[in-house]
Amino acid sequence: xxxxxxxxxxxxxxxxxxxxxxxxxxxxxxxxxxxxxxxxxxxxxxxxxxxxxxxxxxxxxxxxxxxxxxxxxxxxxxxxxxxxxxxxxxxxxxxxxxxxxxxxxxxxxx
Amino acid sequence: xxxxxxxxxxxxxxxxxxxxxxxxxxxxxxxxxxxxxxxxxxxxxxxxxxxxxxxxxxxxxxxxxxxxxxxxxxxxxxxxxxxxxxxxxxxxxxxxxxxxxxxxxxxxxxxxxxx
Numbered sequence: 495x496x497x498x499x500x501x502x503x504x505x506x507x508x509x510x511x512x513x514x515x516x517x518x519x520x521x522x523x524x525x526x527x528x529x530x531x532x533x534x535x536x537x538x539x540x541x542x543x544x545x546x547x548x549x550x551x552x553x554x555x556x557x558x559x560x561x562x563x564x565x566x567x568x569x570x571x572x573x574x575x576x577x578x579x580x581x582x583x584x585x586x587x588x589x590x591x592x593x594x595x596x597x598x599x600x601x602x603x604x
Numbered sequence: 605x606x607x608x609x610x611x612x613x614x615x616x617x618x619x620x621x622x623x624x625x626x627x628x629x630x631x632x633x634x635x636x637x638x639x640x641x642x643x644x645x646x647x648x649x650x651x652x653x654x655x656x657x658x659x660x661x662x663x664x665x666x667x668x669x670x671x672x673x674x675x676x677x678x679x680x681x682x683x684x685x686x687x688x689x690x691x692x693x694x695x696x697x698x699x700x701x702x703x704x705x706x707x708x709x710x711x712x713x714x715x716x717x718x719x
Contacts, residue, residue, distance in 0.1 A: 528707070537610075537697045537710035538648070581647070591638040592699075592708055594648040 498582045498595040505601050512569040514598050516582030519563050524586035527558060527565045532579045532597070541580075542567070569600075577602045606632045606702050610711035617688055617718055624684045625714045627698030633678035634700035638708070639671075642695040654681040688718040 499517040506512045518527070526545055530538035542549055544556040544565070555568040569576060579597040607630040617623050627637055635656045640648040652673050653661040660673035672684040681700075685692055699710040 530710075535695065535713065535715060537608075537699070537713045540707055540709070543707060591650050591653055593650065594640075596647050 498584055500580075500582050500595060500598045502596060503599040503601065505603065506572055507603050508573055509571050512572050512576075512600060512602075514567045514569075514580055514582075514600070515564060516567070517564050518582070518584045521562050521584050522586060525562075525584045526586070527556065527562075528583045528585070528592070529554070529556065529565075529567045530581045530583065532581065538581060538594075572600075572602050574602050574604065576600065606630075606700075606707075606709045608634075608698065608700050608709045608711040610696075610698055610714050612714060613712060614715040615717070617716070619689055619718055620687055622684055622686045623688055623716060624682055625696055625698075625716075627681045627683070627700070627711050629679045629700045629709075632700075632702065634681075635678060637675060637681040637698055637700045639673065639681075639683050640697045640699070642697060642713075648697060651683075656681075685716065688716070690718045692716065693718045 528543040529541040531541050532538045542551055542554045542556045544558050546558050549556045557566040579599050581594050581597040583592045585592050609628045609630055611626045637654040639651045641651050642648045650663050651666045654673045654675040656675045656678050662668045670686055675681040695713050695715055697713045699708045
């Protein structure tokens with residue numbers, strides 16, 4: 495399973511765009527990149543998933559370069575409620591469990 | 605999206621007793637479910653993979669006789685913590701793969717406190 499590396503923590507202010515980058519140098523051909531959000535005492539919540547290039551949904555964008563060795567989660571105009579831990583996961587479409595790295599603790603200030 | 609529900613959300617039990625946690629996929633069938641454990645300020649650690657109709661696969665270091673997993677139907681997996689001790693106090697989370705197998709849906713977690 496591909497190992498991921500993310501910053502341990504990030505700070506931002508309300509209204510700013512936040513970009514969290516994840517490194518996954520040994521990503522395999524069949525691997526997808528998925529980001530989850532977790533609030534304290536809750537299960538992780540799916541944010542976005544991609545394979546290559548750019549994916550956008552109603553809450554975030556995911557940028558994946560051509561070599562796929564990294565990815566960047568972009569949160570537009572964050573609010574206080576976006577304060578959470580964000581996990582980048584890499585895995586294939588087979589029925590294997592997702593392996594969680596350390597995640598990035600995002601703190602949004604007023 | 606698909607919904608995975610855990611019950612109970614929190615439980616307090618005495619040392620030496622057993623506690624059962626249920627994980628249900630509410631609107632889809634899940635042949636495979638996963639159980640994680642999360643200690644404060646730490647990431648999720650995979651404990652075991654639960655397969656419907658067969659024995660669970662445990663990760664290294666997880667005692668299968670202490671953490672009993674049963675996946676008797678396509679919508680229900682249970683985790684029983686037997687002879688619980690204070691060090692078993694943790695946040696237990698289950699997940700299930702969706703239809704296409706590319707997205708995992710997580711339960712809300714169960715906070716276990718052993719006193």
